[in-house]
Amino acid sequence: MSQTLYEKNQQLLNTLIKQANIEDLLELSKLSGVSQWQLNRLQHGLIVKMSVENIAALARTLNLSIEQLIDTFISYDGESISAKSSGEEATTIANLKREYASLQEQMQQQREVLKREFQQDSLQAIESWLLQWPTAAAAVRKNSQLPAERLLPLVKPIEQLLDEWGIETIAAVGEKLPYDPQWHQLLKGTANSGQLVEVRYVGYKQGDKLLYKAKVSPIEE
Template identity: 40%
Template structure:
């Protein structure tokens, strides 16, 4: 088994990469993959991994294979590795554009639901500062867009504040005291779940 540690180090030094861990983070691959490259196993590694490492080192896929898998490049024309690298880069760009588009769509949809709240909430906050005696119940209707957004995302509360329920450590977080599973507790701060997924537990206190 060949050892390309010195070759790898020379490329890393040119990019001011101090160790294998830093290179793995920069490339977005596991440190094990870097070690495999270092030990001369490049010909057995997935192409997308090799491409990520080559990009982190600032070299082309052809250069990487020439230095770490010369036996492979002797059997492959340079045009094939260059074309493969270009195809991979094009796919990456398309995925990034698609991700950006989906994020924009998500944000626009969410902002559309929150539009009335975004417009009115700053005014309410300012009025509350000017008039500390303003009844909180009067501003509750302004939270409806937030509630609507939570409903759109299938987010629902575990229980209402003040409710008395049997203690379930899977759903409840005890704020003080101690209770056994099944004993009654009072909901102090509600928790939330999204479908079958628990987002965070409700905070509860024992009923004394």
């Protein structure tokens, strides 16, 4: 006796579940947020009737692309459903793929927004270290006898994190350079643009965006 469509889809789904190291349909439902009723529809060959959100969630949980998931469950008896079904069903499948592509784009944009918000929150969390540490580290390097020198390697991960985010320092502590009010903040006194100043605390920028100005002092003539 030949397998029914339900039995074939059930086998396919169980294989995908095992490949994704998921225990059973109940765990798949919990991990993906897709109800068991929807999983039952999938096994009955009704993937074209499922929402793109549910299909996307299942594909993500099973480590598949939506195209792979759809292509897996719209074929049977060696033929594609698009060859056997009506033009309306084929159009539905094409629409699902387009909706998913749009959903992916929206999710990517949302991830970028969340990423920027996370970076901003993180910068605020380490603001005091960000502004004070370079000056403290410069003092330690001048006197290698200070026990604090042993602490320098501990901040390497933070420096690497800033580097991954594309955050660069503006000048170095003790550096003498022409005063630029766009990038420098005077700690005391006055200075004209181009006048030589000394950096007391480094500033930071991310690409062309200023995060913190370098704090400088005029050099006494």
